[in-house]
Amino acid sequence: MSLFFVVVLIALAFTYINGFHDTANSIATVVATKVLTPMQAVLLAAVTNLVGALWGTAVAATIASGMIDTSVIDVGPQLLICALLGATIWNLITWWWGLPSSSSHALIGALVGAALAASAGNLHSVIWYQPGPHWWKAGGVVPKVIVPMVASPIIGFVLGFLLMGALYALLAWFSSRKGFLFRLGRTPFVNSFFGKAQILSAGAMGLAHGSNDAQKSMGIIALALAGGTAAGQFDHLPAWLDFLRIHGDAHGGFAVPLWVEILCALTMAAGTAGGGWRIIKTLGHNMVKLHPINGFAAESGSAAVILTAASMGLPVSTTHNVSASIMGVGAAKRWNAIRWSVVKRMVWAWVLTLPITALLAYGLVRALQAVGAF
Numbered sequence: 001m002s003l004f005f006v007v008v009l010i011a012l013a014f015t016y017i018n019g020f021h022d023t024a025n026s027i028a029t030v031v032a033t034k035v036l037t038p039m040q041a042v043l044l045a046a047v048t049n050l051v052g053a054l055w056g057t058a059v060a061a062t063i064a065s066g067m068i069d070t071s072v073i074d075v076g077p078q079l080l081i082c083a084l085l086g087a088t089i090w091n092l093i094t095w096w097w098g099l100p101s102s103s104s105h106a107l108i109g110a111l112v113g114a115a116l117a118a119s120a121g122n123l124h125s126v127i128w129y130q131p132g133p134h135w136w137k138a139g140g141v142v143p144k145v146i147v148p149m150v151a152s153p154i155i156g157f158v159l160g161f162l163l164m165g166a167l168y169a170l171l172a173w174f175s176s177r178k179g180f181l182f183r184l185g186r187t188p189f190v191n192s193f194f195g196k197a198q199i200l201s202a203g204a205m206g207l208a209h210g211s212n213d214a215q216k217s218m219g220i221i222a223l224a225l226a227g228g229t230a231a232g233q234f235d236h237l238p239a240w241l242d243f244l245r246i247h248g249d250a251h252g253g254f255a256v257p258l259w260v261e262i263l264c265a266l267t268m269a270a271g272t273a274g275g276g277w278r279i280i281k282t283l284g285h286n287m288v289k290l291h292p293i294n295g296f297a298a299e300s301g302s303a304a305v306i307l308t309a310a311s312m313g314l315p316v317s318t319t320h321n322v323s324a325s326i327m328g329v330g331a332a333k334r335w336n337a338i339r340w341s342v343v344k345r346m347v348w349a350w351v352l353t354l355p356i357t358a359l360l361a362y363g364l365v366r367a368l369q370a371v372g373a374f
Contacts, residue, residue: 003077004233004244007224010084012267015217017091018103019049019271029295029326030202035195044199045206046272052210053265057256058313059212062144063107063219064226064256068115076231078374079114079365080224086110086361094349101349102317106357107216108145113358117365118374144314152305152316153324159301160328167293168332194292201299206272208306209318214268215256216315221264222246222256294329301325320350 027041036044087106094101171190225246228234234245243259290298302318302325309316323343330338368374 003081004224004228007077007080007084008221010081010088011217011220011224012263014084014088014091014103014107014220015214015264015267016271016274017088017095018213018217019268020095020274027202027206028322029290029298030198032290033195033198033292033295035198035292035295036202041202042273044203045209046269048203048206049210049214049272050265050269052207052212053214053218053268054261055207055211056310057215057218057261059215059310059315060218060222060256060261062313062315063111063216064223068111076227077224078368079118080220082117082364082368083107083110083114083361084220085364086113086357089360090353090357094353097349101353102319103213104216104315104317104319105145105149105350105353107220108141108315109354109357110361112141112354113361114365116358117362117369148309148314148316149320152309152314153320156302156305156321156324157328157331159304160298160325161332162328163301164294164297164329164332167297171293191292194296198292198296198299201296201303204303204307205299205322208303208310210265210268211310212306212316213318214264215310217267218256218260218264221260225257225260290326290329294326294333297332298322298325298329301328317350 027036027038027045030036030044031038031041084107087103087110090101090106090110091103225244229245234241237244243257246255246257299322302321305321305325306316306318327338327343365374
């Protein structure tokens with residue numbers, strides 16, 4: 001029973017760190033373009049993250065019941081603690097280095113590593129495939145994680161590139177006209193208009209981040225609750241603690257309780273309010289020089305991808321999508337506008353996240369097994 005509360009505390013700590021680690025993803029561009037001050041941007045991100053976190057539970061359900069074959073592995077609190085610690089360690093390392101790595105993939109990689117250690121290397125238990133009515137509703141790491149991990153940044157890059165190209169073409173057309181349309185195409189008007197529009201796109205980005213990232217911790221806590229209920233750990237609790245019990249449905253899934261949603265949403269918002277200025281510098285200043293129109297295009301493209309993925313229950317990376325959209329916007333301006341040395345460091349962080357977090361969690365499980373605590 002006490003281990004369950006440890007899982008909840010570590011999950012909330014991960015959510016808080018995710019908040020200040022990934023805050024930069026949703027506000028880097030609006031700060032870099034000087035549309036909002038850092039404090040104003042953090043406040044906007046905190047509020048929109050809170051709203052987004054309460055906007056559905058499809059991603060939470062994927063983490064809780066669509067990733068690991070629980071008929072093969074007993075997903076107990078020790079496994080979840082090792083997974084959360086592995087993801088948290090990597091998040092803190094990349095935050096310290098100022099690298100915008102993915103908290104989503106850190107958690108997923110750690111879950112896979114912990115599950116592999118707990119199953120004595122049974123790959124089928126974690127890289128499994130359970131057919132569904134659509135490919136994104138199938139169970140397993142490949143359809144739920146690997147496919148979106150590769151596809152979503154590509155789509156984000158393309159959307160950023162196309163949206164920026166369309167805006168450039170529209171402004172060029174305005175500038176070629178006379179009178180009112182000519183004034184619309186002038187730089188002062190463009191900066192003023194898109195400065196205001198970027199507040200909306202930054203809000204959409206915060207909403208998207210909350211709708212996807214906060215739900216991952218909801219899924220972990222729900223998974224712990226379901227495991228505790230199934231193991232009978234809550235059978236002798238007093239009636240006023242009945243809210244801790246979660247019972248699965250006929251399809252092996254279960255609903256995420258409202259109190260878990262609210263708790264994770266508030267924790268994510270609090271972490272967001274803490275900010276993540278190291279990563280803001282990398283995304284908003286070092287990679288591409290941004291103007292309000294560029295920030296609007298990047299935020300709109302990435303928010304569209306993330307919100308679509310969240311509605312499908314796919315745990316995609318906010319970091320990857322924002323970064324890819326910024327690159328697409330920079331490429332639409334001119335190919336050499338992107339500082340590729342910075343991009344190279346980021347890509348290495350992306351590539352290393354899954355294997356390193358898997359190894360960290362795998363090692364933690366093995367260490368507990370060695371001392372007889374697992």
